Amino acid sequence: MSVKWEKVDTNKVKLEIEASAEVVNKGLDFAFKKVVGKVNVPGFRKGKVPRGIFEQKFGVESLYNDALDHILPEVYENAVKESGIVPVGKPDIEIEDMAKDQPLRLTIEVFVKPEAQLGAYKGQELKEEVKFEVTEEEINKELDTYRERNAQLEVVEDGEVQDGDHTKIDFEGFKDEVPFSGGKGSDYPLEIGSGSFIPGFEEQLIGMKLNEEKDISVNFPEEYHAAELAGAPVVFKVKINEIKRKNVPALDDELAKDVSEFETLAELKQDIENKLKVKKEAEEKDYKRDLAVNKAVENATVEIPEPMIESETQMMVEDFERRLQYQGMNLELYSRYTGQTKEDLEKQFTADAEKRVRTQLVLDAISKAENVEVSEAEIEEEVAKIAEMYKKEVAEVKSVLEKQGNLDSLKDEIAIRKTVEFLVENNTYIKE
Numbered sequence: 280m281s282v283k284w285e286k287v288d289t290n291k292v293k294l295e296i297e298a299s300a301e302v303v304n305k306g307l308d309f310a311f312k313k314v315v316g317k318v319n320v321p322g323f324r325k326g327k328v329p330r331g332i333f334e335q336k337f338g339v340e341s342l343y344n345d346a347l348d349h350i351l352p353e354v355y356e357n358a359v360k361e362s363g364i365v366p367v368g369k370p371d372i373e374i375e376d377m378a379k380d381q382p383l384r385l386t387i388e389v390f391v392k393p394e395a396q397l398g399a400y401k402g403q404e405l406k407e408e409v410k411f412e413v414t415e416e417e418i419n420k421e422l423d424t425y426r427e428r429n430a431q432l433e434v435v436e437d438g439e440v441q442d443g444d445h446t447k448i449d450f451e452g453f454k455d456e457v458p459f460s461g462g463k464g465s466d467y468p469l470e471i472g473s474g475s476f477i478p479g480f481e482e483q484l485i486g487m488k489l490n491e492e493k494d495i496s497v498n499f500p501e502e503y504h505a506a507e508l509a510g511a512p513v514v515f516k517v518k519i520n521e522i523k524r525k526n527v528p529a530l531d532d533e534l535a536k537d538v539s540e541f542e543t544l545a546e547l548k549q550d551i552e553n554k555l556k557v558k559k560e561a562e563e564k565d566y567k568r569d570l571a572v573n574k575a576v577e578n579a580t581v582e583i584p585e586p587m588i589e590s591e592t593q594m595m596v597e598d599f600e601r602r603l604q605y606q607g608m609n610l611e612l613y614s615r616y617t618g619q620t621k622e623d624l625e626k627q628f629t630a631d632a633e634k635r636v637r638t639q640l641v642l643d644a645i646s647k648a649e650n651v652e653v654s655e656a657e658i659e660e661e662v663a664k665i666a667e668m669y670k671k672e673v674a675e676v677k678s679v680l681e682k683q684g685n686l687d688s689l690k691d692e693i694a695i696r697k698t699v700e701f702l703v704e705n706n707t708y709i710k711e
Contacts, residue, residue, distance in 0.1 A: 280354070282361045290393045290584045296358050298350070298383040306346030307379060313345055339379050347374070355387065365392040368586025390584035395637075395644040398578030401705040405570050408711060411563040413555040421551045425538045426527045435522040440487045442472045447521035448484070454513045461505075462513070466520055477503075480515065492518045504616050564703075571702035572638060579641045583633065591632035596624050639695075646698040653693045658686070661693055 280302070283295040311333065316326040320336060323329075351372065359366055370389035377383050432445055440446060446469050452462025471481050479497040487493055495515045503509040528534050535547040600610050614620055619627075645651075659673075666676040680686045 280357055280361070282358045284362045284364065287388065289582050291388060291390050292362075292364055294358050294362060294364075294387040294389070296354060296383075296385050296387065298354050298385075300380050300382050302350055302354065303346070303377065303383045304380065306350035307339065307342050309349045310342035310345035314342070343377060347377075350383075354383070354385075358387065364389075366390065367392050367584055368590070390586050392587075393581055393583060393640060395579045395581035395641045397575075397641070397644050397648060398580070400571075400575035400578060400641075400645055400702060402707075403574060404707045404709050405567075405574060406709050406711055407563075407566070407570070409566060410710075411559040411566070413552055413559060417555055418548055418551050421555070422530060422548070425534065425547075426530065427525075429534065429537055430525040430527045432523040433526050435524050436489065438488070438522065440471060440484050440519065440522055441524065442485060443525065444471045445469075445523040445525075446471060446484065446519060449518040449520060450515050452513050452515045454508065454511055456514075459508065459513070462515070484517065484519070487517075487519050489519055489522055492516065502618075567703050567708055568699050570708070571706050572642070572699060574706075575645060575702060576634075576638050576641045579644070581637060581640050583636055583640070587636050588629065588633050591636050592625050592628050595628040595632055596621065599624060599628075642695050642698050645702070646694050649698070649701060651694050651697050651701065653690050653697070657693055658690055661689055 280299060281297045284292050287293045311330055315328055315333060318328060318333070318337070319325065320328045320332065323332070355370065355372075366389045368390045370387045373386050375384040375386060435444070447466045448469055449465050450463065450467065452459055469475060469481070469484075471484055473481070475481070477497055477499055480495060483493070483495045483497075493516075495517055496512065497515065498512050499505075499508045499510060501510040528537070530544065532543045535541045535544045539547050539550065541547045541550065603609055603613055610621060662677050662680065663673050665671075666673045669676070677686075680689060
């Protein structure tokens with residue numbers, strides 16, 4: 280097979296390919312075997328028509344489409360390898376000449392993976408505009424969380440409903456004085472201020488007493504999923520059956536003993552501070568990575584072929600669909616509740632998809648410029664981590680990755696991580 284190629288646009292090439300007559304005949308043989316059992320020729324049983332008779336009656340050209348379907352994937356794959364290009368998106372294929380016992384001539388135009396033109400990416404002074412210090416306010420917030428977790432709910436016999444109270448209520452909703460479907464509940468548990476009900480409902484329970492009954496007027500939101508209630512004014516008849524209020528424990532040594540292994544509040548506070556410091560250090564590392572990568576991307580130039588953005592967008596939509604499935608939902612239900620179609624999601628994800636692709640291309644270029652290499656030991660270490668995560672044997676995981684052709688992808692992931700760490704280590708960070 281011979282392959283010639285030329286650049287026809289910034290990120291598009293044209294391949295001129297000539298495949299041997301042997302390849303063509305191999306495709307025609309396959310096509311004949313595929314269709315011969317489906318044709319009726321007088322004097323012959325199905326599947327028993329001689330090749331010569333078939334070609335006389337139907338013409339060898341009738342086999343071309345099936346033959347091309349069979350041989351083109353291999354022809355294209357070999358042409359890509361021989362030319363050394365990295366194609367993206369679907370190729371545009373044009374058959375120039377095809378005949379039995381003759382070479383196949385075709386041209387293919389396809390977008391190729393672009394190379395980013397790097398700007399400054401190392402030796403820079405990058406400003407940290409976010410502070411990663413543990414504050415007293417954050418420590419107190421953690422302590423308040425402990426207090427809330429250990430709060431006891433106490434029954435309120437004589438008193439009014441307050442914001443934050445836990446109540447049990449009977450309710451029934453009426454639209455135009457007629458009960459509506461799904462608008463009734465008995466001994467329904469409701470925390471006041473939780474936002475569990477439609478806006479304006481919970482606020483009107485504040486001030487009510489035990490066993491008190493009241494009519495509450497509210498409007499359903501305009502975007503409410505039930506069309507017959509969307510934007511509609513309704514009245515709920517409500518009765519308070521139970522009021523419970525949180526009794527939050529004092530912030531003292533007794534609390535520390537109850538919620539931790541420490542004897543004093545001071546020890547608990549120190550432990551909280553230490554854990555917050557570890558968390559802040561991790562957040563700062565992530566921030567530095569993002570800062571260095573974003574600056575490198577900002578300083579680079581690259582023209583991205585549309586198919587790359589489209590492909591990344593589709594991957595993001597598919598990932599979104601998988602996350603919906605984990606929540607017991609699908610895209611159809613999501614669209615029904617939100618009004619967002621798959622096309623809307625694609626538009627929504629396009630900008631992020633473009634940023635992802637641009638970032639990947641820039642990191643690839645930096646990795647190449649800095650000769651970032653991945654050793655076999657690093658690959659083995661990563662495979663071992665995957666095996667541990669899924670409770671599998673290392674050999675089994677490696678075998679699966681090899682069969683699926685994912686070892687190269689794993690190697691690329693490691694290279695990108697090393698490139699990002701290179702950027703972090705080779706830039707200076709200035710704290711404001």
